[in-house]
Amino acid sequence: MSKLVHVFFILILFPLYLNAQFLEDKVKPPKIHDFASSLQFLASPGLEGRETGTQGAALAADYIASIMQNIGLRPFYQGIRSDLKLSDYFQPFKLIRVNTVKSAIDISLVKNPEQQLHLLQYNDYKVNNVFRSLTKESDLVFAGYGIVDPDLGYNDYAGKDVKGKIVLVMEGYPGQRDSTSIAWKKFKTASDNDIFDLDYKCVVARKQGATAIITINKGFLAAKPGQQLQKSNTSAKDEIYTKAEYTFPANNIESIVSCFRLNFAGSDKLASLLGIDFPKTEQEIAEQLSFKSVELNADINLTTSTAIDTITVNNVIGVLPGKDTSQTVILGAHYDHLGKRGNTVYYGADDNASGVAGLLALAEMWTGSHINPPCNILFASWIAEEKGLIGSEYFAGSLNSPQQVKLYINMDMISRSVSEDTAACQLSIGTCTPDEYLRELARSINSTLVKPFTLDLWDVTGHTGSDYASFTAKNIPVMTYNTGLHNDYHTPRDIPGSADLVKMGNVLKVVNGCLNCFIEEINANAAH
Secondary structure, three states: OOOOHHHHHHHHHHHHHHOOOOOOOOOOOOHHHHHHHHHHOOOHHHHHHOOOOHHHHHHHHHHHHHHHHOOOOEEOOOOOOOOOOOOHHEEEEEEEEEEEEEEEEEEEEEEOOOOOOEEEEOEEEEEEEOOOOOOEEEEEEEOOOOOOOOOHEEEOOOOOOOOOOOHHHOOOOOOOOOOOOOHHHHHHHHHOOOOOOOHHHHHHHHHHHOOEEEEEHHHHOOOOOOOOOOOOOOOHHHOOOOOOOOEEOOOOOHOOOOOEEEEEHHHHHHHHOEEEEEOHHHHHHHHHOOOHHHHOOEEEEEEEEEEEEEEEEEEEEEOOOOOEEEEEEEEEEOOOOOOOEEEEEOOOOOHHHHHHHHHHHHHHHHHHHOOOEEEEEEEEOOOOOOOOHHHHHHHHHHOOOHHHHHEEEOOOOOOOOOOOOOOOOOEEEEEOOOOOOHHHHHHHHHOOOOOOOEEEEOOOOOOOOOHHHHHHHHOOEEEEEEEOOOOOOOOOOOOOOHHHHHHHHHHHHHHHHHHHHHHHHHHHHOOO
């Protein structure tokens, strides 16, 4: 659709949408009783946090499929038939799951081998991207932040041979704690686009030929001299959330660089052994906009032992068929969360039982309206978002004609507020750079609320924070809805009782209004 058509729709057709009589033919938004029970069930103790590959996730998938079947959605991958099964709503695929059973890091100084440091998983570090058992001895090479960015004229690996070696890097980027510094101004934008996150640094290290990386904790880097790690009432295993690693069977796990993320205590121990003032090193890099090589003169022995299995997991997808089945609008929300660690359950009420409950409530309103939409409307609940957007990536990769998907609407955490949002009035909606018509649509729909939200309309370009990224990668327009990363995010405190159902209902009014309006645009375009 041309931008001219979008502008015409916003200026001419949208006022008609606001007309009360015109609204009678539109799908109404769900009310609290339409989604509250689903949120409560999905975040209940019996589902144990819905971690990918667990019985709790399987129960959640069955529940979502049963709702889709009961409200009259058709399975996306099955023809019209009367003997539907819950599994007909599944899009199954296989994953490799890897658990690190045991890991240890031993470091000693070359000039004084008696000075040694023994670091233990849970106590001193957690593992990421560990997909295979590993036994590696090498010298330890310090590579600043582990950043290589030709556009910024910056290379922490310049002049270093790290092939087959283990690399030590600091978390973050130059100038990250001084917004007045030249370094902060230079690197901040790239950091906002997730360019300097852990996955990026692992990819960079792999290109340099490294075997693994060890990271110095960002909190340790920011600590004041003499500051001690505050003790927690939880155990080490509960305090440091650990997780299995997941990847597609076709991926080459031998090429993946493993990462060992030191916590505050582990960073402090390593700094003491090596005699390096890391905060001072940070300051020097920020001032000079380059990293001068520092010889560690240390040997490292790194070992990991892993358990590997293959599992089958499921996206859950239902469709409301449209008049033109060659065009599709997709609504999506991931149903997995972090699971259970020891006796501690990460319930995931806001993240993302809220999004799934909203998805199912919207689906019921649309199927119950008996409106025959001009295109397919797909309602999809993704698995393994918490493992790297895997479920939505698999679906997007299976699309034969991505250009036929006219819009992807994502709902991820829509029932809470950040601590500073005391009036519960903030709503974040992400779109792609060129899609001003979607931002104008959001503004217009929001203005119809009795108490409109304060909108944060942000650009998702370069971001990968939720399932919308699987669709932007296919050049599909997106609208992703979120109410903020609150203090209970990814903690056991994210429980149904903390959900703001009134706010969630208002979010769904905006989502539903935008969906109604976008569908009407497709209908109007088809008529011409």
